[in-house]
Amino acid sequence: MHSRLVEMGAEVNENLLHERKKNCLEEEESVGKRVWEESKKMWVVAGPAIFTRFSTFGIVVVSQSFIGHIGSTELAAYALVMTVLVRFANGLLIGMASALETLCGQAYGARKYDMLGVYLQRSWIVLFTTSILLLPVYIFTTPLLEALGQDKTIARVAGTISLWSIGIMFSVSVSFTCQMFLQSQSKNKIIVYLAAASISLHVFLSWLLTVQLKFGLNGALTSTLFAYWIPNLGQLVFIMTKCPDTWKGFSFLAFKDLWSVVKLSLSSGAMLCLEIWYNTVLILLTGNMENAEVSIDALAICLNINGWEMMIALGFFAAAGVRVANELGRGSSKAAKFSILITVLTSFVIGLVLFLVFLFLRERLAYIFTTDSEVAKAVADLSPLLSFSILLNSVQPVLSGVSVGAGWQSIVAYVNIASYYLIGIPVGLLLNNLLHLDVKGIWIGMMFGTFVQTIMLITITLKTDWDKQVELARNRVNKWTLVENEESNTIPSISS
Structure with missing residues (x-):
């Protein structure tokens, strides 16, 4: 009897040990699966974002390389404009555009798809208004640089480059808002394709306009503008034709509750x-x-x-x-x-x-x-x-x-x-x-x-407290959804 009990006990212990090992393996497999799934979701956004930023940074480097062969004065003026003026304006606009990442990302997670298009339009209004307010800095670059003690020849060339850079500034307002609108939905392949086409075309056009046709500084800056705007046009067409759930056309709702977007954008x-x-x-x-x-x-x-x-x-x-x-x-x-x-x-x-x-x-x-x-x-x-x-x-x-x-x-x-x-x-x-x-x-x-x-x-x-953050996100989404639902009864949309 005693030996039988010992055998039964050993069998129970073996079963428990086997069950414990099985649970551990399942838990490890579960954690491994979670890591794999999350990594895939992360790289869907990170991979295209890295490539696109390399492409954008590459546009500046390519332009700098070709302008450097035009003359040292032009190179110094270009470096000055891009390092100080454009860097400041782009930093402000890109930062303000990141508010759209918060709004679109949380709305998309909450399945409030109709809101994404309205948020995108609100962000355009805020960023284009900011760009207009920044225009005097671009227009009066030469006297500003001379007042700061810069060489007059460099300041004069920088003034010309800064006028061309107005187009770059406005392109940023479109580019990064469209990217964040698409990223929040993990629709990133189109961004990569357009970025690759943009940098490739920029290299060719820069060579054609500056080396072959001898258009000098104007040729290099023309190519730069094309490189910034071509992806924008592609992204806009894609959004308006391939995002039926999140883009419902232009709407007057975009002008409602703008102050909340302004505050988040300024931060x-x-x-x-x-x-x-x-x-x-x-x-x-x-x-x-x-x-x-x-x-x-x-x-x-x-x-x-x-x-x-x-x-x-x-x-x-x-x-x-x-x-x-x-x-x-x-x-x-x-x-x-x-x-x-x-x-x-x-x-x-x-x-x-x-x-x-x-x-x-x-x-x-x-x-x-x-x-x-x-x-x-x-x-x-x-x-x-x-x-x-x-x-x-x-x-x-x-x-x-x-x-x-x-x-x-x-x-x-x-x-x-x-x-x-x-x-x-x-x-x-x-x-x-x-x-x-x-x-x-x-x-x-x-x-x-x-x-x-x-x-x-x-x-x-x-x-x-991340549970509280969930509640805050839900309140933010619900608050603006209610506002939009109330307004939509009286304000028509303009179909795209």
Whole structure:
């Protein structure tokens, strides 16, 4: 009897152990499946977004290459306009357009498809109005630059380039709003196709107009305008013909409740502009140092590499914003948190690989851009800082994307002011003035500001009550749906 009980007990234990192993395997398979499914959803947004940003950044680089062969004055004027004027305006407009990512993403997750087209039109109204307000800066560029002490010849050429850049400014209002409208629905293939066609055509037209037909600066800028506007026309046609659920035609509802969109857009614009101008401050401060020419050349090479890497980070910025907004709109706080985890880890792994690559390449990087051994040596000296910047950039933009998806733009704007301008820049100046570290001191200080910002965003993300965020997203969607339903009884739509 006793032996029988022992056998039964052993059999029960074996069954329990087998069941436990089976449950563990099922749980592992379930987690693995969730990771795979979320990764697919993330890359559907991140992949096209990365490619499109590479293409957009490439347009500027291609234009710069052809203008550089026209003359040094034209190149200096183009760099000045693109680095200061266009960078500021685009940063503001792109930031304001990111408000659409919050609205469309949450509405699409909540299956309120009719609202997406109305949000898109509201964003167009806000961004086009902002562009009109920015026009005086473009029109009076020459006297403004002369007042700031720039060379008169460069300022005069910059004034011509800035007039051409008005078309670029208005194109951004269309481009990024359409992209965010399509990204929120994971309809990204068309964006990739148009971006590829745009950069390819730009290379050909730049060669044709500047090298073959000798149209000079006007030829290069004509090609640049085509490169920016061709994708816009394609996206508009696609939206109006291939998005029947989310585009119902032009509607007077777009003019209703604009103030809510304006407030969110201004917060978004301030958030992104503060980040974009951070690196510009680094360049301006470097120009006041001893041996500034070598320092600026070395820093320009490092920031150029960093700029290309940032296109990857901004792709994950877009993915985080869309995925978080979709899941909050759908009402799933757990899925929103899981999407944040997967996006952050994926971006960090890629950043870690690039960190190691650039840490060990050092001065060999510089010879891709220059033959000057002194500049190459300066680049090698800055390579560790470049590598750590890349590592930080693999996390920080993703967390900023999370804030866009959840609608925290105003909070992050304050975080950026505190971490960048009250901590990063003062620490950099202190290291430069006290320890005489020159550009390294300023860069270390600014990296410290980015590190502080990253820690603050991690803290905010971890301490957030995501169930409450779901409720806030639902209230936002329901509030504007009710407004639109009430207005739609009296206001007709204009079919596209």
